[in-house]
Amino acid sequence: MSQSSSISIKCPSCGREQEFTTWSSINVSLNPEKKNELRNGSLNRFTCESCSESSEVNYPVLYHDPDKKFMVWLNGEDADIRGLMAGDFLDEYHLRLVNSRNHLVEKTHVLEMGLDDRLLELFKVSMRMGDKSIPEGDLLFAGVGSGQNDLKELQFAVVSEKETKFIGAGFKAFEEFAVTFQPMLEAEPLEAAKWVQVDQAYAKALLQRHLPQNSD
Numbered sequence: 001m002s003q004s005s006s007i008s009i010k011c012p013s014c015g016r017e018q019e020f021t022t023w024s025s026i027n028v029s030l031n032p033e034k035k036n037e038l039r040n041g042s043l044n045r046f047t048c049e050s051c052s053e054s055s056e057v058n059y060p061v062l063y064h065d066p067d068k069k070f071m072v073w074l075n076g077e078d079a080d081i082r083g084l085m086a087g088d089f090l091d092e093y094h095l096r097l098v099n100s101r102n103h104l105v106e107k108t109h110v111l112e113m114g115l116d117d118r119l120l121e122l123f124k125v126s127m128r129m130g131d132k133s134i135p136e137g138d139l140l141f142a143g144v145g146s147g148q149n150d151l152k153e154l155q156f157a158v159v160s161e162k163e164t165k166f167i168g169a170g171f172k173a174f175e176e177f178a179v180t181f182q183p184m185l186e187a188e189p190l191e192a193a194k195w196v197q198v199d200q201a202y203a204k205a206l207l208q209r210h211l212p213q214n215s216d
């Protein structure tokens, strides 16, 4: 089930107060349109009915994909997590915490495709280390497509405050990377039914524990 509520927002530009709908949880099997609204930003976009000024409103969202069996919690509070959900069905789920809308969107792309997000975060660390020409910013997985010479590639957005750039990485390189790094992941299996934040900090800490000589 998806859940919404109405909150009152004061326009940061003209000060006019108006209602805004927030979604505390979205179930993308029941409400597939909410996935697109999240991805294109409209779910979080406030547009003033008086002066048309628009801004992003951030609020906690629980993203639930029952078909692909994952949940991602944007800005979930500890208390909510402990209080809300329990049940054996969660054992089969990927449960992830994120702290920005961009990271929520990225996570949905990764898990929807059935990729291992821990592996992907490790791969991003190695991309950064191996290619200094990648622009500054948040490196975010955006999907799989074809790049130069029609070769299958992982596609990434590099998001900084001033711009978003897109780069690709060969899928074959990723598969080879997976073979090399799988043992590291198997050495630290995730606990069932536990919420974890799998991000760059997670991947760097994992590398630090297993390959201390190669880390910064």
Ligand SMILES: [Zn+2]
Binding pocket: 011, 012, 013, 014, 015, 016, 048, 049, 050, 051, 052, 053
């Ligand atoms: Zn306004």
